[in-house]
Amino acid sequence: xxIIQIKNLAKSYRVYQKKEGLREAFRGLFRRxxxxxxxxxxxNLTVERGEFVAFLGPNGAGKxxxxxxxxxxxxxxxxxxxxMGFTPWERSLEYRRRFALVMGQKNQLWWDxxxxxxxxxxxxxxxxxxxxxxxxxxxxTSLLDVKRLLGRPVRELSLGERMKMELIAAxxxxxxxxxxxxxTIGLDVIAQHKIQQFxxxxxxxxxxxxxxxxxxMKDVAALCKRVVxxxxxxxxxxxxxxxxxxxxxxxxxxxxxxxxxQSDAGLERFGTIETRNLPKVALRCERNRVSQILTQILNxxxxxxxxxxxPPLEEVIAKLYTQVSRDQNTNNEGQS
Ligand SMILES: Nc1ncnc2c1ncn2[C@@H]1O[C@H](COP(=O)(O)OP(=O)(O)OP(=O)(O)O)[C@@H](O)[C@H]1O
Ligand SMILES: [Mg+2]
Numbered sequence: 001x002x003i004i005q006i007k008n009l010a011k012s013y014r015v016y017q018k019k020e021g022l023r024e025a026f027r028g029l030f031r032r033x034x035x036x037x038x039x040x041x042x043x044n045l046t047v048e049r050g051e052f053v054a055f056l057g058p059n060g061a062g063k064x065x066x067x068x069x070x071x072x073x074x075x076x077x078x079x080x081x082x083x084m085g086f087t088p089w090e091r092s093l094e095y096r097r098r099f100a101l102v103m104g105q106k107n108q109l110w111w112d113x114x115x116x117x118x119x120x121x122x123x124x125x126x127x128x129x130x131x132x133x134x135x136x137x138x139x140x141t142s143l144l145d146v147k148r149l150l151g152r153p154v155r156e157l158s159l160g161e162r163m164k165m166e167l168i169a170a171x172x173x174x175x176x177x178x179x180x181x182x183x184t185i186g187l188d189v190i191a192q193h194k195i196q197q198f199x200x201x202x203x204x205x206x207x208x209x210x211x212x213x214x215x216x217m218k219d220v221a222a223l224c225k226r227v228v229x230x231x232x233x234x235x236x237x238x239x240x241x242x243x244x245x246x247x248x249x250x251x252x253x254x255x256x257x258x259x260x261x262q263s264d265a266g267l268e269r270f271g272t273i274e275t276r277n278l279p280k281v282a283l284r285c286e287r288n289r290v291s292q293i294l295t296q297i298l299n300x301x302x303x304x305x306x307x308x309x310x311p312p313l314e315e316v317i318a319k320l321y322t323q324v325s326r327d328q329n330t331n332n333e334g335q336s
Pocket of ligand 2: 063
């Protein structure tokens with residue numbers, strides 16, 4: 001049985017809609033107008049034990065809402081989900097002891113206390129044996145290199161240090177399933193890299209199942225084989241990271257290094273010039289014409305070197321996000 005099973009999951013919120021203008025505001029005092037926000041429309045997803053899945057999507061796509069549902073923080077409007085056989089929003093104690101949620105945007109540690117105090121509290125909450133607790137804490141703090149910071153109030157820690165503490169707090173009870181909501185948000189590249197390395201090593205060692213959201217493609221590329229893209233509340237893509245490029249980009253970037261004395265005149269016939277930094281010229285070409293174009297170029301020009309690459313992942317993802325929301329908007333217009 002799959003460790004995470006989500007079927008037709010939906011969550012909508014009724015929100016008070018404030019109207020413009022004084023008259024409308026006055027009217028609103030007596031008759032409130034609400035509208036429904038469909039945070040998650042229809043999510044279907046299964047995840048196998050030991051997978052490290054990236055859960056991507058533009059702002060407002062429904063990622064955090066899905067993770068909150070899977071953590072039992074909120075109830076769905078409709079649909080079903082099980083994690084390790086538990087229905088998250090039934091909030092059984094047994095389930096709580098077997099998963100963890102880390103939110104990069106939200107502090108779960110006591111702000112004024114040293115992290116170690118929060119950790120001890122977790123020990124009590126999860127009823128962890130002292131010996132095992134100490135051993136796990138020791139292992140995690142040395143892996144993340146924060147031992148010397150354990151006694152410092154959390155509010156004095158840097159963002160990166162705090163994030164490490166948040167991770168430790170979440171992992172002390174040895175969860176089998178981990179939900180990570182933007183764990184590297186706001187971190188500098190070095191701190192980001194450290195968290196990535198830690199997660200990678202930890203996941204490989206423990207074989208736990210992780211669902212990760214991030215807006216940094218570096219996180220995804222470093223950690224996840226499988227990528228699920230959600231937009232407008234439902235799943236738009238489920239496959240490999242490389243597959244996204246295949247599905248959503250029709251371009252290749254052909255970089256040519258011209259032989260000395262060779263002019264680049266006329267290259268624009270083959271595609272759009274991305275960069276021109278002689279003797280190097282990068283051309284954006286249609287993917288299915290690349291071999292034909294290369295043959296022609298090699299015939300007409302003297303070329304020292306050539307490289308064919310996919311466009312940058314960030315660009316492909318950005319295109320995918322805008323494309324999805326454009327499609328959705330036209331669909332919605334069609335309906336109303
Ligand atoms: N408590 C709430 N009340 C009303 N609307 C909400 C609530 N929580 C989320 N929403 C709305 O639901 C949609 C999905 O929000 P969600 O936080 O899940 O997006 P997200 O994919 O995590 O985005 P981001 O990448 O910005 O974190 C948004 O339009 C948001 O405004
Ligand atoms: Mg979010």
